[in-house]
Amino acid sequence: MRPVIRSILAVVVGFVLASVVMMAVEAVNGRLLYPELGRAAAGMTDRQAIRQLLAAAPVGAFLVVILGWALGSAAGGFAAASIGARSPLGHALAVGVLLTLGGIANNLMLPPPLWFWIVGLIVFLPAAYVGSRLAPRRAT
Numbered sequence: 001m002r003p004v005i006r007s008i009l010a011v012v013v014g015f016v017l018a019s020v021v022m023m024a025v026e027a028v029n030g031r032l033l034y035p036e037l038g039r040a041a042a043g044m045t046d047r048q049a050i051r052q053l054l055a056a057a058p059v060g061a062f063l064v065v066i067l068g069w070a071l072g073s074a075a076g077g078f079a080a081a082s083i084g085a086r087s088p089l090g091h092a093l094a095v096g097v098l099l100t101l102g103g104i105a106n107n108l109m110l111p112p113p114l115w116f117w118i119v120g121l122i123v124f125l126p127a128a129y130v131g132s133r134l135a136p137r138r139a140t
Contacts, residue, residue: 034064092129103121
């Protein structure tokens, strides 16, 4: 496989895997850990109502989201580093950058507390780095 195609595939697979892991953790968060919050948020579209719901949400619900973001980023970094033929760290960090941009977009749409913004901005790249370090090393 050509190196450029393999690199693109590595980042796409890493991003998709990260997204799946994050969605799974957030589904557990809204259905099992904080079902009343999940029910209240279902189908909500009014920004002011969402803002009020998030203001009243327990810190634990936010921490589970951060945990999901970290686990997803690590899984995505692992996959990208495992698939990328060269520069496993570069592939993992590319996934981390894309996830950071996605996290920013998410926070702009659903305005969380300030502390969540800060933690959300710094979780993706280090977690993707950790994922890349866990990936098996290839003999070159």
